[in-house]
Amino acid sequence: MWLLKGVNVLNWFRNIKSNWNTWTLLSILFIALILLPSLSIILQFAAETNENWIHIKEYMLNTYIVNSVILVLFVGLFTAIIGSSLAWIISAYDFPLRGFFQWGLILPLAIPPYIGAYTYHGILNYTGVIQTTLRNQWDITVDQQYFNIMNMPGTIFIFVIFLFPYVFTITKAFLARQSTALIENARILGTSSWRIYFRTVLPIARASIVAGVSLVILEVLNDYGVVKYYGIQTFTTAIFQTWFGLGDLDSAIKLSGTLMLLILGLLILERLLRGRKRFSFTTTKVRLLQPVKLQGRRKWLAFAYCMFIFGIAFIIPFIQLISWAILTYDQSFSVEFLQVIGNTIGVAFVAAAIITIMAVVISNVSRLNRGLFAKVFPRVTILGYSIPGAVIAVGIVSLFIGLDKRIYEWGFTSSYILSTSIVMLIFAYIVRYLAVAYNSVESGFERIGTQFTDASRILGNNVTKSFFKVDVKLIRGAIFGGFILAFIDILKELPLTLILRPFNFETLATNAFNYATNEMIHEAALPSILIVCISAISIYAFHHVLERE
Amino acid sequence: MFVNIKDLSFKYPNSTAHCLESFNLTIQKGDITTILGESGSGKSSLLRLIAGLEMPEQGSISVDDQLMAGPSTFVQPEKRGIGMVFQDYALFPHLKVEDNITFGLHKWSRKEKKQRLNEVIELVNLKGYEKRYPYELSGGQQQRVALARALAPKPKLLLFDEPFSNLDADLQLKIREELRRILKATGVTSIFVTHDQDDAQALADQIVVLRDGKIIDLGTPRDIFGTDCDFSDRIAVKPRVLSKV
Known part of the structure; x- marks a missing residue:
């Protein structure tokens, strides 16, 4: 018996020793860093309550919850309808400009x-292009209430038209690759198009639609710009107000903790909705769904639907932004503005590069190890993406201030260094967007499996050499894709940047938002159009990489 | 004994059942041993354990008197000096045939590499294909490249994980005969995993029949498939283990 226990202990030490390498150590370090802000909130969530928190709980918390839930419900419902119907039309039918819409309908992202929110407000308000034209050309003055978008339905509209591509892309990928046999069978059985959509497509694509809608909901709960600009009270605006308006970080932490609980509930709901059913096939032989050529009226109906959505979600705001940018180009473009562009690209590049390296290290360790690492690491990396920016900001600030206090007390510095530097902002980007790059890199690793690494190791290369000589060459596209996605997200990011940027540090996003909140919508156009163009080019590049792979 | 496996047990982390339990096997130097069994019998796991791609739960593996895995020892796969031919060959798609073959020759000089490349290329009959990429080769040619790559660093032990499963029947017959010739010419000790009795019979000096992680029969092809075994008419042979496999 003793002998057996002794052997087990020896085995345990042997297992630890042989799994313990630089990759594992780095991964554990990265995971610990990512967990720190959330832990900081959880630890302080149970702290003693103050007067502000009692006031918020009694009079305001209800409104935040009700508004957040209304937004989440309606945006979720409409993005599911628009995203899935577009995905079905594009995957199953051939009609004019179908090839363009395949990636054009991702562009609203x-x-x-x-930016969409203040652009639409600018288009529809009293001095906007529509009302001005009606007044000047036809002398028509409209009732303002029909053109007021700064309310709950307007907020829902903005989120729906700019976030539906999440549902569209995920559902389209599923329909095009995974559903061929089922849909072709339904067609052979003589089922009508509408019936196929409702009876076959929606049930089999349910998991993809739910996955897309979950991303949309996380974006809605993360948003600060739209709800602040349109005056809708949600958790994020409340966290900002409590923190900056009341100067009360403790209550902001409590609000953040409550929001984290709400999101945890939503994620559990998503798991339940997805159910036990798995709709992907185990075969690797993928047969693409062949689109049916539409004729006559139906061809133009499909085209009109796609064009309408593309028009309101991209063309209209894009043209409006360009015309404003041309109007204000002289005033907006300056040396300071070049500095803002430099800041934005620089910080996004550095953070996206660090994120990609971390994603590669963590996913390599989790794929080469079985057991705990493989299970825990992917879940922790997606944690940051589930937590809204404002909450991460609260966690990081309380963490960095705590660290700074220690460093100051030990006499290493004469002032707070970490919490006033760009390090804090980059760290926040890493926590929030690691999941974006991780998913891309992980899918690359999944595609190649472990056989090439095994072959390389048997031929005398250790894990690191195998990684650089083999793995990295085979998943270049996925690594580049991960970098691009993280880069775009950071470029557009607002709440984290607003809270955590060092004094006088402006990015294109904060620049545009500040102009817009100061009612200088035309001046906000130039930074906005730059964000849109860089994002659009990156989306195209990403799409191109995927197509090639 | 050249390969000595003692009391080996193994199970995958998420599984409750053992793939191998108290497994013992010895192999003589220069022998070709075939592990014959159905899928799920533990034969591929055994190969991965010998290669160092999995860590045993219990027991020990020694090759050429060197302990590779034991209670407090685990030699990483890159340090074992063992070669392996994978089921789907695992040829590096971004490297040409010549770079695939010389991949394992790290510390060799350029001249030595070139010389070894020529030797193995000739051995596997692939002269003229050095500059091609794996996707430009047929299944049989890819298999030869995989064999050449595994042989190039002169491993002390060579492992084969169902290397014929992706080939059509005619090619399979031709290649396995050639493989036996090459292995005997190099004198390398080999372990060959298959579910195909014809492969086992044609290649092996020793056959191990595996079921549910345990040896149910062991011997020469003649022992296993009967004394009247006629290798020219293998299909007619009624092996004594047929009901057990």
């Missing part, structure tokens, strides 16, 4: 909802 290049317009951050807060």
Whole structure:
């Protein structure tokens, strides 16, 4: 018996020793860093309550919850309808400009909802292009209430048209690759198109639609720009107000903790909705769904639907932004503005590069190890993406201030260094967007499996050499894709940047938002159009990489 | 004994059942041993354990008197000096045939590499294909490249994980005969995993029949498939283990 226990202990030490390398150590370090802000909130969530928190709980918390839930419900419902129907039309039918719409309908993601929000307000308000034209050309003065978008339905509209591509892309990928046999069978059985959509497509694509809608909901709960600009009270605006208006970080932490609980509930709901059913096939032989050529009226109906959505979600705001940018180009373009562009690209590049390296290290360790690492690491990396920016900001600030206090007390510095530097902002980007790059890199690793690494190791290369000589060459596209996605997200990011940027540090996003909140919508156009163009080019590059792979 | 496996047990982390339990096997130097069994019998796991791609739960593996895995020892796969031919060959798609073959020759000089490349290329009959990429080769040619790559660093032990499963029947017959010739010419000790009795019979000096992680029969092809075994008419042979496999 003793002998057996002794052997087990020896085995345990042997297992630890042989799994313990630089990759594992780095991964554990990265995971610990990512967990720190959330832990900081959880630890302080249970702290003693103060007067502000009692006031918020009694009079305001209800409104935040009700508004957040209304937004989440309606935006979720409409993005599911629009995203899935577009995905079905594009995957199953051939009609004019179908090839363009395949990636054109992803382009609305290049317009951050807060930019879309003030652009649409600018288009529809009293001095906007529509009302001005009606007044000047036809002498028509409209009732303002029909053109007021700064309310709950307007907010829902903005989120729906700029976030539906999440549902569209995920559902389209599923329909095009995974559903061929089922849909072709339904067609052979003589089922009508509408019936196929409702009876076959929606049930089999349910998991993809739910996955897309979950991303949309996380974006809605993360948003600060739209709700602040349109005056809708949600958790994020409340966290900002409590923190900056009341100067009360403790209550902001409590609000953040409550929001984290709400999101945890939503994620559990998503798991339940997805159910036990798995709709992907185990075969690797993928047969693409062949689109049916539409004729006559139906061809133009499909085209009109796609064009309408593309028009309101991209063309209209894009043209409006360009015309404003041309109007204000002289005033907006300056040396300071070049500095802002430099800041934005620089910080996004550095953070996206660090994120990609971390994603590669963590996903390599989790794929080469079985057991705990493989299970825990992917879940922790997606944690940051589930937590809204404002909450991460609260966690990081309380963490960095705590660290700074220690460093100051030990006499290493004469002032707070970490919490006033760009390090804090880059760290926040890493926590929030690691999941974006991780998913891309992980899918690359999944595609190649472990056989090439095994072959390389048997031929005398250790894990690191195998990684650089083999793995990295085979998943270049996925690594580049991960970098691009993280880069675009950071470029557009608003709440984290607003809270955590060092004094006088402006990015294109904060620049545009500040102009817009100061009612200088035309001046906000130039930074906005730059964000949209860089994002659109990156989306195209990403799409191109995927197509090639 | 050249390969000595003692009391080996193994199970995958998420599984409750053992793939191998108290497994013992010895192999003589220069022998070709075939592990014959159905899928799920533990034969591929055994190969991965010998290669160092999995860590045993219990027991020990020694090759050429060197302990590779034991209670407090685990030699990483890159340090074992063992070669392996994978089921789907695992040829590096971004490297040409010549770079695939010389991949394992790290510390060799350029001249030595070139010389070894020529030797193995000739051995596997692939002269003229050095500059091609794996996707430009047929299944049989890819298999030869995989064999050449595994042989190039002169491993002390060579492992084969169902290397014929992706080939059509005619090619399979031709290649396995050639493989036996090459292995005997190099004198390398080999372990060959298959579910195909014809492969086992044609290649092996020793056959191990595996079921549910345990040896149910062991011997020469003649022992296993009967004394009247006629290798020219293998299909007619009624092996004594047929009901057990």
